[in-house]
Amino acid sequence: MRPPTLIRMLGAIAAIALVARCGTTQQTRFLHANADLGAIRKVAVLPFDNLAQDRAAGDKVQKIFYLELLSLDVFEVTEPGQVNKIFRAGSSTTVETMGPAEMQKIGKDLGVDALFVGSVVDFAESRLGTTPAPEVTIQVRLIEAQTGSTIWSVSQTRSGAGVSTRLFGVGGESLTEAARRVVRMELGTLVK
Amino acid sequence: MRTLDYQDVAQTLLSVRTREAGAQCASAHAARGAQTRVSVPHFGRFQSLALTLVLLASVSSHAATLVLLPFDNFSASNGARGEIAKRMETALTSRGWTVVSGDAIEPLLEKERVRYLDSLSNDIRARILAQTNASAIVSGSIYTWVDARESIVALSARMTNADGTLAWGDVAGLASRDTERILGFGRKSTAAAIADDAVVQLLEHFPRASENAKRVNGPRKPMFRSGPASFRDSEVKTTTNLVCVLPFDNNSKIPEAGRVVLDVLGVRLAAESGFDVVEPALVRQAALEAGIASFRGISTDDLAKLAEKVGTSLFLRGTIYDYIDSGSPQLQIEFSLLDVRTQRVLWASHHARKGSDYVGFLMLGAVSNAVSLTDHVIAEMLTKGSK
DSSP: OOOOHHHHHHHHHHHHHHHSOOOEEEEEEEEOTTOOGGGOOEEEEOOOEEOSSSTTHHHHHHHHHHHHHHHHTSSEEOOHHHHHHHHHHSOOOOGGGOOHHHHHHHHHHHTOSEEEEEEEEEEEEEEETTEEEEEEEEEEEEEETTTOOEEEEEEEEEESOOHHHHHHSOOOOOHHHHHHHHHHHHHHHHOO | OOOOOHHHHHHHHHHHHHHHHHHHHHHHHHTTTOOOOOOOOOOOHHHHHHHHHHHHHHHHHHHTEEEEOOOEEOSSOTTHHHHHHHHHHHHHHHTTOEEEOGGGTHHHHHHTTOOOSSOOOHHHHHHHHHHHTOSEEEEEEEEEEEOSTTOEEEEEEEEEETTSOEEEEEEEEEEGGGGOOGGGTTOOOSHHHHHHHHHHHHTTTOOOTTSOOOOOOOOOOOTTSOOOEEEEOTTSOSSOEEEEEOOOEEOSSOTTHHHHHHHHHHHHHHHSTTEEEOOHHHHHHHHHHHTOOOOTTOOHHHHHHHHHHHTOSEEEEEEEEEEEOSSSOEEEEEEEEEETTTTEEEEEEEEEEEGGGGOOGGGOOOOOSHHHHHHHHHHHHHHHHHO
16 A cells, blocks of 8 residues: 555655755763762863964854853853953963963962863854855863863864755854854763 | 922922022122022912912923933944934924923033033033933934945934933834835935934834833844843842943954944843943943053953942943944844852853844845844843843
8 A cells, every 4th residue: 555645745855854964063072080070169261272264263162161151050160350360460371282280270270170171173154055054163171170180071063054954944053053052062961 | 297288389389499599689699799588478279279380380391301412423424413413303302302402502511521422420411401401311322324225324312311320222223125115115215214214213112201211122032043042140139230331342343333232232231120220421430430441351350449439240241253234234242241249150141143034924024234133132132131
């Protein structure tokens, strides 16, 4: 017996949806074997390094990360003005070039248990026809202030347009929305 | 217990009037060394009633006067200020207000050496209101006045009470395409014609002289679109919070973007329940006294100094990342509300939108200009934060 027309049509749409390349996400994660995440109560978010072409991408993503971290309501997060004050008073070294000793000092000055540092690797928008296709890659590390060592690290990429955008040309994701999703997924690996 | 009737009111009002008259007389006679005595006559019941009505009418006409300051003009058109002033004055007069503006107000501003027109300090405001017998001040800004194929006019205005509180404030931005009706009829192409509609839109919720002023909320978010990323601490009190809105860091290529965002945020935040906003003039004065030259990347210590002077520990600061007005408008901003007393962020929000995000049924509804887009974006951020 042949299936009814409606079911066949739905099947065809589902097949097209599967075939169409949807927005992809790739993730790499590290968690230190001896990390005690439960002991971390107060954290600070240091300025993100920017490897993308958009000069403000580091600042934008850091603000998004800070906001999402606050929304989790798991850690007490240091006010960004205090972090800026420490960086302004100190040398002009970028976070990426800092060693464990410097991280320990910053942690002590801020009175926190751990420091979030990050890098924005990709932050650009390409177009597939008329639909936007964001390309976002963000790497984040959590550094224990007491030892200056990395206890958690994650890198996530989100690229391409979603299925509905490709098929129907609606609901395209902006760069900010894509960055927010990436940050949420990254933090999801730290806090269940 | 003594009950006041209209006879008492008449006597009181008359004595106030005669005191003022007497004071003027006394100062006039003082030069001649003469002593002025003012006697208050006694009235019958019906005479008192008539006098009360006359005096109350004169008091209410005093309350229905307002000062219209010249608008700040950020547009490239030098004539925009005069064009808007003309339309504002006509519109306010048609609502029953007696308007003190133009040549009547310029000498006072000059005498008081007023440098910033967006907001006046408490003492200057009090003196200007006293000298003009007005009860409120209307100030505003013209952000865009483009007279081209796609003409655009965008402006904002606010009414400040004598005590410095915001009575009313609104934002309007219109482009030629917003004036089109079905099949493209009724399109207005010149900036002057669009300005007529823009002023009508701006003053839509402006009170009549006999009405109480109400603060106006911004537009609501479009359907089928996710809102801004937002966090709001449960500790933000439900009672009124006095917030000091600081100038935003402006990373866009448009210098006046900071002013647009600051003005729109000030007006819309004050309209949200639970918030009141410190007058910009007070913030400037406090920064001057605290020796703060720039708000860009201001430290928490400097904010603590400022907090003592502005009378609140709550500061709202933020960054403009994108502000594009040409073609399809775009805006990306973030802000955070910081309590310097506890050094905690109580509210943070980040949002980005394009004008085309508001396209809805029949491909209509796209936001045509950056000022209106700013209004939409800020309204969404405030709505999400207040939930």
